[in-house]
Amino acid sequence: MKIASLLDALDPELRPMLTISFVFHIALLGFMGIYGRLGARGDILFAPVYKVNLVSIPGEAGGGGGAVLPESGSKGKSAGVELMGVEREKAIRDALKSTKRIVEALKSVKGRGAEIAGKEKAPGGTKGRAGSSRATGVSSSGGIVMDPAISEYYIMVKNRIEEVWSFPEGLFVPAARWELRIGVRVDRNGAIEESWLEKSSGNSYLDRSALRAVKKASPLPPIPAEIRDDPLDLGLLFTSQEIGR
Amino acid sequence: MKYLRPTIFILLSVAMSSVLWAKVYITIDSPGRSRFPIAIPELKNTGTIPDVRGFSKDLLKVIENDLDLCGIFQIIDPKAFLEKDGGLSRDEVNFQDWSTIGAEGLVKGGFVLKEKEIALDLRIFDVIQGFQISAKSYRGALNNLREMGHKVANEIVKAFTGEKGFFGTRLAFISTVTGNKEIYIMDIDGENMRRVTFDNSIALSPVWSPDGTKLLYTSYKMKGPHLFVHDLITGNEKAISQRPGLNIGAAWSPDGRRIACTLSFEGSSEIYILDESGNNPKQLTRTYGINVSPSWSPDGSRIAFVSDRGGNPQIYIMDANGKGVQRVTFSGKYNVSPAWSPRGDRIAYSGMRGEYFDIFSIAIDGSDMIQLTHGEGNNEYPSWSPEGRYIAFSSTRDGHPELYLMSSNGIYVRRLTNSHSGALSPTWSPR
Numbered sequence: 001m002k003i004a005s006l007l008d009a010l011d012p013e014l015r016p017m018l019t020i021s022f023v024f025h026i027a028l029l030g031f032m033g034i035y036g037r038l039g040a041r042g043d044i045l046f047a048p049v050y051k052v053n054l055v056s057i058p059g060e061a062g063g064g065g066g067a068v069l070p071e072s073g074s075k076g077k078s079a080g081v082e083l084m085g086v087e088r089e090k091a092i093r094d095a096l097k098s099t100k101r102i103v104e105a106l107k108s109v110k111g112r113g114a115e116i117a118g119k120e121k122a123p124g125g126t127k128g129r130a131g132s133s134r135a136t137g138v139s140s141s142g143g144i145v146m147d148p149a150i151s152e153y154y155i156m157v158k159n160r161i162e163e164v165w166s167f168p169e170g171l172f173v174p175a176a177r178w179e180l181r182i183g184v185r186v187d188r189n190g191a192i193e194e195s196w197l198e199k200s201s202g203n204s205y206l207d208r209s210a211l212r213a214v215k216k217a218s219p220l221p222p223i224p225a226e227i228r229d230d231p232l233d234l235g236l237l238f239t240s241q242e243i244g245r
Numbered sequence: 246m247k248y249l250r251p252t253i254f255i256l257l258s259v260a261m262s263s264v265l266w267a268k269v270y271i272t273i274d275s276p277g278r279s280r281f282p283i284a285i286p287e288l289k290n291t292g293t294i295p296d297v298r299g300f301s302k303d304l305l306k307v308i309e310n311d312l313d314l315c316g317i318f319q320i321i322d323p324k325a326f327l328e329k330d331g332g333l334s335r336d337e338v339n340f341q342d343w344s345t346i347g348a349e350g351l352v353k354g355g356f357v358l359k360e361k362e363i364a365l366d367l368r369i370f371d372v373i374q375g376f377q378i379s380a381k382s383y384r385g386a387l388n389n390l391r392e393m394g395h396k397v398a399n400e401i402v403k404a405f406t407g408e409k410g411f412f413g414t415r416l417a418f419i420s421t422v423t424g425n426k427e428i429y430i431m432d433i434d435g436e437n438m439r440r441v442t443f444d445n446s447i448a449l450s451p452v453w454s455p456d457g458t459k460l461l462y463t464s465y466k467m468k469g470p471h472l473f474v475h476d477l478i479t480g481n482e483k484a485i486s487q488r489p490g491l492n493i494g495a496a497w498s499p500d501g502r503r504i505a506c507t508l509s510f511e512g513s514s515e516i517y518i519l520d521e522s523g524n525n526p527k528q529l530t531r532t533y534g535i536n537v538s539p540s541w542s543p544d545g546s547r548i549a550f551v552s553d554r555g556g557n558p559q560i561y562i563m564d565a566n567g568k569g570v571q572r573v574t575f576s577g578k579y580n581v582s583p584a585w586s587p588r589g590d591r592i593a594y595s596g597m598r599g600e601y602f603d604i605f606s607i608a609i610d611g612s613d614m615i616q617l618t619h620g621e622g623n624n625e626y627p628s629w630s631p632e633g634r635y636i637a638f639s640s641t642r643d644g645h646p647e648l649y650l651m652s653s654n655g656i657y658v659r660r661l662t663n664s665h666s667g668a669l670s671p672t673w674s675p676r
């Protein structure tokens with residue numbers, strides 16, 4: 001065993017300390033991993049790059065991966081207040097209407113034009129407690145590298161569900177910031193075998209609109225060969241765009 | 246040391262497996278449709294008297310018009326319906342037939358006609374999940390189908406959003422159709438418009454009493470400006486404050502027992518609180534500047550108002566005893582007409598940006614300012630719906646001022662009046 005021989009080579013006095021430290025760190029990693037599976041910490045959040053970039057167009061807001069869940073997004077929020085100009089509101093509002101238009105809007109963003117075609121399919125996932133789409137600016141730098149075919153599949157799933165999701169923004173109660181999580185089990189053909197609410201938004205009516213969207217979206221596109229899971233368990237994080245209330 | 250290796254092995258595999266098994270979450274944040282598709286088949290006559298005069302159709306029209314007005318529903322064209330003559334109960338509904346045509350919601354009703362009334366059995370279904378959301382019975386006079394229609398529409402909104410709609414509420418506003426500024430009221434769907442004042446002068450700033458039976462307003466009919474109360478039931482009118490100088494911009498406290506207004510009988514225009522008959526003025530502000538447009542917090546403990554104490558008109562809030570003044574708006578040089586939201590967390594106001602007034606909303610601590618209208622003409626006089634989801638306002642975006650409503654985030658906008666002359670300063674009635 002390599003680890004054992006490494007220990008043998010060390011000063012005997014250091015060994016116990018190093019062992020304790022090693023065990024402690026492994027335990028910590030394990031704990032984080034387990035916690036991540038049960039809660040949100042270890043989950044990979046997939047938010048396509050184009051979307052992340054679009055939301056942070058007006059400023060440098062929403063950078064680091066730390067600020068995530070709606071309450072903690074205060075940094076991004078205050079920047080948003082300053083920049084709450086007509087153009088920003090309109091740009092976001094128009095862009096929200098369809099993913100297609102989001103991509104187009106992005107194309108017009110200075111200096112990014114060339115990157116877009118490739119990035120549309122690029123990995124947008126980021127690890128850790130990086131939650132809302134606004135805060136996942138870290139995606140391209142610190143994220144997990146994902147097979148393009150897989151991330152393309154995730155984008156297709158996203159588009160399919162958003163296309164059928166009916167939601168009168170701003171007319172819901174509470175119309176402020178919210179998020180909810182739905183788990184789905186998908187078979188190889190894309191049919192949703194099962195869907196369940198993992199975390200409520202706190203408003204059952206809002207939860208229902210998301211659950212309806214998921215049911216309406218079935219079947220999703222067939223699962224690509226690059227993903228081996230059968231069936232595939234996916235998480236869906238429904239959230240508000242944080243524009244107005 | 247004996248257990249070191251197995252311990253490390255176990256911990257390492259747990260750590261590895263949990264990293265590998267991390268779940269991917271896909272963010273869904275851009276809804277493709279902004280309205281719930283809903284199907285409402287013809288109401289079914291389950292009684293013995295035939296509906297020769299088409300009462301059920303009239304009732305349905307009121308309901309459909311309401312659901313369209315609120316911006317939450319898209320009503321599916323009945324020509325697309327696959328189910329013919331289905332029953333009312335859950336077992337008799339073929340949800341597949343309704344989801345195929347794109348419906349998420351289904352509203353069914355069975356009615357029984359009597360000599361002077363109609364009884365309605367209402368069922369609301371979630372088509373996609375295949376369950377009944379709500380079942381209610383209604384009874385209403387045939388000569389007041391609108392009231393019943395509004396109640397049904399409110400229930401449908403509640404079934405899909407958790408909160409009743411605003412149907413059955415009214416707006417008071419100022420119209421210049423006669424050439425003078427007179428006060429009018431109408432139902433929120435534009436029906437039953439009625440002129441309230443016949444002052445042949447200038448009437449301004451109508452506000453509803455908390456019970457919805459009276460209007461308090463400012464009028465120049467006896468020179469003035471003075472404050473008057475108009476009883477909408479009896480038609481009686483009485484002066485509340487005719488002190489020297491200004492008597493303007495009054496607002497009833499939520500309990501109806503106090504009136505906040507601006508008076509200038511002691512010199513500068515300051516905010517006072519009067520009792521319900523207009524006596525015992527208590528001065529709240531003392532700045533020797535302009536202090537106007539009081540708006541109560543829903544719990545009656547605080548008042549938002551406009552003051553130029555900082556050099557230009559801005560929105561401030563204070564306790565109802567005049568203490569604890571805090572400035573709320575800092576952006577823009579001219580912010581007026583504060584309206585405290587029914588949920589208590591925000592204030593809507595109109596602010597000048599460039600040449601025009603636009604409507605904004607801001608948290609009461611001055612954070613999270615949102616611009617709700619965007620330079621299409623002048624947008625002024627915001628007034629919240631009783632449940633706080635909508636804001637009524639007047640705008641000159643189509644030429645002369647007309648009344649509009651919008652969702653409280655400004656995304657959904659709908660014009661309410663077509664006066665061809667001018668309608669402005671709407672205030673939303675209580676429920």
